[in-house]
Amino acid sequence: MQADLEELARRTWHRTRWGWALKCHQGEETFTDINLLDLMRWSTRHRVLKTSKQDEKHKGTDWEWFIRHRGVWRSFAVQAKKVSPSGRYDALHHPVKGSSLVLPGMVIPQIDVLELYSKLTGAAPLYVLFNHDPTADATTWHCHLSLSSEQLGCSVADLTFIRTALGTYGGRFFTPIHQGGAAPWRCLVCNCPTRPLQISSLISQASEVADTEVAAMVATGVSSSTSRILNLTAQEVVSALLELPREEVLALRGDPAWFQETQTDLVEEVRADPDRFLEDVLFLNSIKRILLPKYAVVSNADDENAFPREDAPPQEG
Structure with a gap:
């Protein structure tokens, strides 16, 4: 290799x-x-x-x-x-x-x-x-x-x-x-x-x-990370956003009023009541959906944008 x-x-x-x-x-x-x-x-x-x-x-x-x-x-x-x-x-x-x-x-x-x-x-x-x-x-x-x-x-x-x-x-x-x-x-x-x-x-x-995840990825042409994103909780999404620069978090949300709290306060709020952020369906679902390639929720054969392997490479010794 x-x-x-x-x-x-x-x-x-x-x-x-x-x-x-x-x-x-x-x-x-x-x-x-x-x-x-x-x-x-x-x-x-x-x-x-x-x-x-x-x-x-x-x-x-x-x-x-x-x-x-x-x-x-x-x-x-x-x-x-x-x-x-x-x-x-x-x-x-x-x-x-x-x-x-x-x-x-x-x-x-x-x-x-x-x-x-x-x-x-x-x-x-x-x-x-x-x-x-x-x-x-x-x-x-x-x-x-x-x-x-x-x-x-x-x-x-x-x-x-x-x-x-x-x-x-x-x-x-x-x-x-x-x-x-x-x-x-x-x-x-x-x-x-x-x-x-x-x-x-x-x-x-x-x-x-895991080996099994890689094998599934090769078979379907879809990264195992796609299921990880689909199952993210509101807490995980917001916590990840908070690690970006403050200005970029504002841009991602498009609503400066949403980020009036300090980052520490907001993290604590998410930890205390993550369900609150699940109510913002448009925000959370758009992040989860857009971060996935389109073919993540359809079969590989039906999607023109998928990247299937036509044949398996030779085995290495």
């Missing part, structure tokens, strides 16, 4: 370079599709559910990624970004408009949609970065294996670090992001005695998924 990720990173690094050199640029969606297809074909230790374009603005993900390592499946909610020839991730601070999580016309940062979805599902929010940068050197390398710049073709960073980069002048470029801790995506599955700190933090955030 580590070898698979290394090969895909190498290909991405050189594909990006040749695309720029030959003026045949390939975008983030193309790189995502190429890498996801090969991940699904090559390894039985990866399970991928690609997010449809219409659902991305509601979930903040490009795909949901289940990785089996050291006998345990872990779940990640992934947003991908591709570096530009200038070395900048131009779409890193992507605004989302038209999400049913907010009132019509409101705009919310994609990173906040991803954070909310991750909190509600238990997946670790993860950014995958598609790269090429000829200035890559030891200062941008955090893997414990020998320096290999092409392994930064596919790197990973956690959401908290990306949020910090967004708030830092000049922070959206390849060099500061990788100097700050982004690492090759093979570090998610490597057998090194110690991992980069940011990667260890990511893995610790990722909830464990």
